[in-house]
Amino acid sequence: MDVLLYHSAPYHVQLQFVEKRTSSNVLQSSVERRQQVFCGIGTSFSKQHSVKNADHSEAFGSLNTNRSLKAAPLRAFNESYNGPVVREGQVFEEISNTENTVSKVLIPGLPDESKGESDASISSCYWEWKPKLSVYYEKAGCENVKSPAILFLPGFGVGSFHYKKQLRDLGRSYRVYALDFLGQGKSLPIEDPAPWLTEVNLSGELNPTWGFGDKPEPWAEELVYSVDLWRDQVQYFIEQVIGEPVYIVGNSLGGYVATYFAAHNPQLVKGVTLLNATPFWGFLPNPTKSPFIARMFPWSGTFPLPANVRKLTEIVWQKMSDPENIANLLRQVYADHTTDVDDVFSQIVETTQHPAAAAAFASIMCAPAGQLSFDESLLRCGESAVPICLMYGKEDPWVRPLWGQQVKRQLPDTPYYEISPAGHCPHDEVPEVINYLLRGWIGNLESKGSATLPLVDDTEGIGYDFTKDVEFMKEESKKSVRVRFFGSKFSLWNLIWSQIKSSLQILAMTRQY
Numbered sequence: 001m002d003v004l005l006y007h008s009a010p011y012h013v014q015l016q017f018v019e020k021r022t023s024s025n026v027l028q029s030s031v032e033r034r035q036q037v038f039c040g041i042g043t044s045f046s047k048q049h050s051v052k053n054a055d056h057s058e059a060f061g062s063l064n065t066n067r068s069l070k071a072a073p074l075r076a077f078n079e080s081y082n083g084p085v086v087r088e089g090q091v092f093e094e095i096s097n098t099e100n101t102v103s104k105v106l107i108p109g110l111p112d113e114s115k116g117e118s119d120a121s122i123s124s125c126y127w128e129w130k131p132k133l134s135v136y137y138e139k140a141g142c143e144n145v146k147s148p149a150i151l152f153l154p155g156f157g158v159g160s161f162h163y164k165k166q167l168r169d170l171g172r173s174y175r176v177y178a179l180d181f182l183g184q185g186k187s188l189p190i191e192d193p194a195p196w197l198t199e200v201n202l203s204g205e206l207n208p209t210w211g212f213g214d215k216p217e218p219w220a221e222e223l224v225y226s227v228d229l230w231r232d233q234v235q236y237f238i239e240q241v242i243g244e245p246v247y248i249v250g251n252s253l254g255g256y257v258a259t260y261f262a263a264h265n266p267q268l269v270k271g272v273t274l275l276n277a278t279p280f281w282g283f284l285p286n287p288t289k290s291p292f293i294a295r296m297f298p299w300s301g302t303f304p305l306p307a308n309v310r311k312l313t314e315i316v317w318q319k320m321s322d323p324e325n326i327a328n329l330l331r332q333v334y335a336d337h338t339t340d341v342d343d344v345f346s347q348i349v350e351t352t353q354h355p356a357a358a359a360a361f362a363s364i365m366c367a368p369a370g371q372l373s374f375d376e377s378l379l380r381c382g383e384s385a386v387p388i389c390l391m392y393g394k395e396d397p398w399v400r401p402l403w404g405q406q407v408k409r410q411l412p413d414t415p416y417y418e419i420s421p422a423g424h425c426p427h428d429e430v431p432e433v434i435n436y437l438l439r440g441w442i443g444n445l446e447s448k449g450s451a452t453l454p455l456v457d458d459t460e461g462i463g464y465d466f467t468k469d470v471e472f473m474k475e476e477s478k479k480s481v482r483v484r485f486f487g488s489k490f491s492l493w494n495l496i497w498s499q500i501k502s503s504l505q506i507l508a509m510t511r512q513y
C-alpha cells in the first residue's frame with residue numbers, strides 16, 4: 001500500500017468496446033464508481049484488534065496500548081460489490097443484454113477443507129542477513145523440489161502476511177516464499193539503531209521509540225531503508241536462501257522493487273508479475289545519479305533522525321498509526337468490501353507498535369530514489385528479455401489502470417490482465433483469479449510457449465483484446481469477476497478513442513429516450 005494522490009469525479013456511465021479475434025465489436029456497459037479525493041499512506045498492524053465485515057457491527061476490539069482507541073466502524077465493508085451493475089433505465093438494460101456474448105470461464109476456488117482439499121502449511125522463518133538485521137519471511141511447498149520457486153514482495157506498510165492466500169494455495173504446486181522488507185513488518189531491528197546516551201529522557205521516563213537518540217550504533221551508521229537496500233536484500237535472499245533464479249511477484253511497492261531488482265539482476269529472475277505496481281518511489285535525488293542536487297538535502301534517511309525530523313515524525317506517526325486511520329485506508333484500497341481484512345488489519349496495527357517503527361517510517365520517506373526510474377527499469381528488463389506479466393485491479397483508487405496500460409505500451413508483448421471488480425491488492429481480494437493466472441503464466445514460460453497463456457483460447461488470440469467472465473466458488477457461493485486481456489496489438493490511443501466513442505454513443509442513445 002503506497003502513498004499516492006488521486007483525483008476523482010462522481011459516478012459516470014462508461015461504455016467499452018470489446019474487440020474479438022473475429023474483429024467483431026461487442027458493446028458492453030458499466031457503471032464505474034469514482035472515489036473521493038484522497039491522499040493516503042499504508043502503514044502496518046494488534047492481533048487483539050478486529051475488523052468486522054459483512055453482518056458484523058463491531059469494528060474494533062481493544063489494544064494493549066497507553067492511548068485510547070476510537071471506534072471506527074467499517075460500514076462500507078458491509079456492502080457487497082459483485083461487479084458492474086447498470087440501473088439507469090431501459091436503454092442501459094438493453095445494452096447490458098449484449099454482455100451474454102462474453103464467454104465465461106470456470107476456475108478453481110481456494111482449497112476447501114470441507115471437500116477434502118488440503119492447503120499448504122506455512123512456515124515462519126528468520127534469516128540473518130547482516131548483524132542486527134534479521135529478515136522475516138514465510139515459505140510453503142518446500143517439498144516440491146522439482147517445481148519452480150516463486151518469491152512474493154509486499155507493498156508499503158504490509159508484509160509477508162499479505163500473501164497467505166498465495167502461500168496456502170500455490171504452495172501445493174510450487175516452492176513459495178514471501179519476505180518482509182527491512183524496516184517493515186517483522187523485519188525491524190531487534191536493537192535501537194540510534195539510542196540516547198541515557199535510557200531515560202529529560203522527563204525521567206524511558207525513551208519509548210528507537211532511532212531518535214544521539215548517535216548511531218556501529219552496525220547502523222550507513223543504514224537507510226531505501227529501494228537500493230531492498231534490492232540488495234532480495235538479491236542475497238535469492239542467492240543464500242532460495243538458491244536459484246525465481247519468479248518474482250510484487251504488489252504496489254513490491255512491484256516497483258521487483259522491476260528494479262530484475263533490471264539489475266536479470267540472471268536471478270525467471271519472470272516478473274506486477275500487481276498494481278507503484279510507478280515511482282523515492283522523493284529525494286539519488287546521490288550517485290544526481291550528486292550535486294543530492295548535496296542540497298542535509299538528511300537522507302540515515303540514523304539518528306535530526307531534531308526537526310523527529311518532531312515532524314512524532315506528529316505524523318501519531319496520525320498514521322491510529323487504528324481508525326488504518327481502517328479508513330483499508331476501506332479505500334479494497335473494491336470488494338466483503339473481503340475479510342481482520343488479519344491484515346491486526347498485523348498492520350501490531351507492526352506500528354514496534355519501538356523502531358516510527359523512525360523506520362521516517363527513514364523510508366526520506367530515503368533517496370533509486371538509480372533507475374520505473375521506466376528505466378522496464379527498459380532494462382526488456383533489453384535483458386526478462387518476461388513480465390501485468391495483473392491489475394481496475395478499481396484501484398491509487399494506482400489507476402492507466403499506469404498498467406502505460407507499461408503495456410512500453411512493452412507491447414507483455415500480457416496484461418485487468419480485473420474488475422478488484423482494487424489495489426487483487427491478490428487478497430480475488431486470490432482465486434490471481435493464483436489461476438499465475439499458474440497459467442508460469443506454465444506458459446516453463447513449457448516455452450507450448451501451453452497457451454491463461455484465458456487465451458489459442459496462440460492466435462494473444463494479439464487481440466478480449467473480455468471474459470471468470471467464475472469460481474467462494475464460501476459456498478459462486479462469484480464472478482470480469483477479466484479483460486490486452487494483446488500485443490494493444491494501443492493506448494485506441495483504448496482512449498474507444499472510450500470517447502463509447503461516451504458519444506451513450507449520449508446519443510440517451511437522447512433517443
